[in-house]
Amino acid sequence: GMEDDGRSEALRCIKDQWRKEQKEMEKRLILRDDFPWGLGPGAIGGLKLIGGLDISFVKDSATTACAMYVILSFPALEVVYSDKQMVELTAPYISGFLAFREAPFLLELIDRQKATRPDLTPQVLMFDGNGVLHHRGCGVACHIGYLADIPSIGVAKTL
Numbered sequence: 001g002m003e004d005d006g007r008s009e010a011l012r013c014i015k016d017q018w019r020k021e022q023k024e025m026e027k028r029l030i031l032r033d034d035f036p037w038g039l040g041p042g043a044i045g046g047l048k049l050i051g052g053l054d055i056s057f058v059k060d061s062a063t064t065a066c067a068m069y070v071i072l073s074f075p076a077l078e079v080v081y082s083d084k085q086m087v088e089l090t091a092p093y094i095s096g097f098l099a100f101r102e103a104p105f106l107l108e109l110i111d112r113q114k115a116t117r118p119d120l121t122p123q124v125l126m127f128d129g130n131g132v133l134h135h136r137g138c139g140v141a142c143h144i145g146y147l148a149d150i151p152s153i154g155v156a157k158t159l
Helices: 002-028 098-116 140-148
Strands: 049-057 064-073 079-088 124-127 152-154
Touching: 002 140, 049 098, 064 098, 079 098, 098 140, 124 140, 140 152
Parallel strands: 049 124, 124 152
Antiparallel strands: 049 064, 064 079
């Protein structure tokens, strides 16, 4: 009916806007490894803090979730910081645009950590989702890493 037409038009507008924002971010991503630290044989070392972020939904809910942020020391992998927050995801889920749904809540956790414990800001963030391996080259890891200004790695379950 008419309501469906309105809803699909609204979704189309959201997608167009999000697509534009993704393209802008994708253009600004730094894809070369120019960190003062490294891993592996012959690396200089220096990696001390790794952050991880995720959102998990409450069972049987499409909108109520828990946003979580954990920072581990490296190489010991001890939790040195953690924060969580129950959230209501109001933005629609649209395939390929997951970050727009989750980013505001995860960025809030990162901002809170930067404000209260700037000394624990991680040198790299890891996400349950794609980074550049995304059909528009800007998955959740790139999206939030770019906005938080922290190098990021996407660790996706599927390609």
